[in-house]
Amino acid sequence: MGYFSSLYSSELPHRARAVYMYLHDRADKDGKCYPAIGTIARELKLSRSTVKRAIADLEKSGRLRKEQRWRENGGKSSNLYYLVQPNSG
Template sequence: MSISLMTAAWKSPLPSGQKFVLIALCDNANDQGECYPSIATIAYKCSMGERTVQGHITALEALGILRREMRRGRSTNYRIYSAHFDAPAESAPPQNPHPTPAKSAPPPPQILPKTPADLAPITISKPS
């Protein structure tokens, strides 16, 4: 387990699924960033499906955060590059999604739709 890699992974601006898979990989990695857990092990640790884990690993590889080396008949070797943890992912939410309106902008209209109760007939039952 590499504490330095896990600390850097926690601070990364990745989306939650990718970050969780990266932390699971860092949990298995040595200080050089090398590990070889199975997809099933990562899926179990992250409480995700194997296909979901594979998708997150592919996304992390595309970002340059890790590289995988497929070995025939054996587990896959992963190499984690902590220098690339700071790059935000394309699927990460934007930092300022809604700009502040101008001070001179009028307030938004407060038009409320009619509720079904307003349109329903009133029924009054008298006791017999």
Template sequence: MGRFDFLYKMDLQHRAVTVYIYLADRANRAGECWPAIPTIARELKLSQSTVRRALQDLRKVELLETEQRYRVKGGKSSLLFRLKKI
């Protein structure tokens, strides 16, 4: 059984599968990572809007939680992505 077999069996758009695998590759042992959306888009050769739709797809099926991170002076930073344990 492969690491992502559960993912391939789900009825997900290709964009969501691609982004999930990307995030899993970047995640630490706790299942967390924080790449910027433009970085994800550039590295996967997708548009930023496609990445945002994929993230929405993953949140909808509860495979992903996101949390806004903030800089010390209060400005927004990249999102914290937390992959759900299956």
């Protein structure tokens, strides 16, 4: 079976599936990536709110973990996303 098989058969809304695939496409070999919400929204042609809801869906499902990143001056930067390998069974 392919990597996304459990994603296709999940109860996740299509917005979450699209965002997961986007993040998977940009993740490094450890499953980490850090695109900005605005970048995800622009490239998937979704609203920022829809992307935020999709990320919340993915976190709730256990497929994604996010961590806030900070700049040296103390300001917020983009989130760091960790993709969690879905269970195959």
